[in-house]
Amino acid sequence: MSHPYAIGIDVGGTKIAAGLVASDGSIRDRCVTHAHAEQPPEVVIDAIASVYADVLAASAVDPATVIGVGLGFPGNTNGAEGRVLVSSNLPAWDNFPLRDVVADRLGVPVVIDNDTNLCVLGEHRYGAGRGTRNLCYITFSTGLGVGVIIDNQLYSGHTGTAGELGHLVVDVNGPACTCGKNGCLMVYASGIGISRMVCERIEAGEETQLRDQLPGDGQRIAAEIVAAAAGDGDALALDVIRTAGMYCGVGLSAIVQMLNPEVIVVGGGLTRIGEMLMEPALAAMREHTQPELHDSVRVVPWELGDDLGIIGAAGLAFKNFGQD
Secondary structure, three states: OOOOEEEEEEEOOOOEEEEEEEOOOOEEEEEEEOOOOOOOHHHHHHHHHHHHHHHHHHHOOOHHHEEEEEEEEOOEEEOOOOEEEEOOOOOOOOOEOHHHHHHHHHOOOEEEEEHHHHHHHHHHHHOOOOOOOOEEEEEEOOOEEEEEEEOOEEOOOOOOOOOOHHHOEOOOOOOEOOOOOEOEHHHOOOHHHHHHHHHHHHHOOOOOHHHHHOOOOOOOOOHHHHHHHHHOOOHHHHHHHHHHHHHHHHHHHHHHHHHOOOEEEEEOHHHHHOHHHHHHHHHHHHHOOOHHHOOOOEEEEOOOHHHHHHHHHHHHHHHHOOOO
16 A cells, blocks of 8 residues: 655644645644643653544544654654653653654654754755755744754764754853753744843843733743834834844854855744844844855745644655655
């Protein structure tokens, strides 16, 4: 029997999305759950099994036509061994054999990798990176990470953790990061960083309309709220957004200097903020890249949008289980 479908599952800190994906990258059906947010592994695995069953039921396809499951996970992973090494967004995952546990639970072949690695695979196979040999994808969202394609192959490094750009230290005396170090790029250029900068400046007594919009439960203020205030002319909000963009540009320059890709695809929810964020990012990228490399790369927006994690995960399943 032919296997025209794969199921891609994108695990996030607050959402798990699954989709039945055809070999051309189109999504036939999708399901989403939030049942696992900030829960231990057994709850997350229950949620993964639930969305897998739901997307199969919604599509009504014969399960035998599904080649396997691709699973994207937020954190350091060793895809070859099928292990989560650590996650700063979900608790209690140190050295967890996620691939084998999920495969036993579902009774189907499963492959896993870091979510950003799957995003670069998706854009390379189906999106803005089609036709390139050397491609990077930077996700600018709750965190900051990079996926790398070199000579048409995913580069994941010795232990599977290549591309952790968000944890590159850019200020040795900077604020604490979720990884335990100080001054990482992510404490500035991310949703986490935007919230941190807003809260610290409000605590320091600066005036802003955001003072009345801080969540009362200790949760982060959403970057979308900060961007809306910046659009209204709030000086603090605008400065924070521009600072986040500038540090993203520092990250982009590091990619150009170290990897020299043909194309960098920029995606993630924060890109929807638009020029207010991306203009300082591109300006900082140019400022911090040596002049000989200014025109060596094209920076383009993602094509696959919020479905990218699902499509990339399914693409990895097709690749690993025999459809390439």
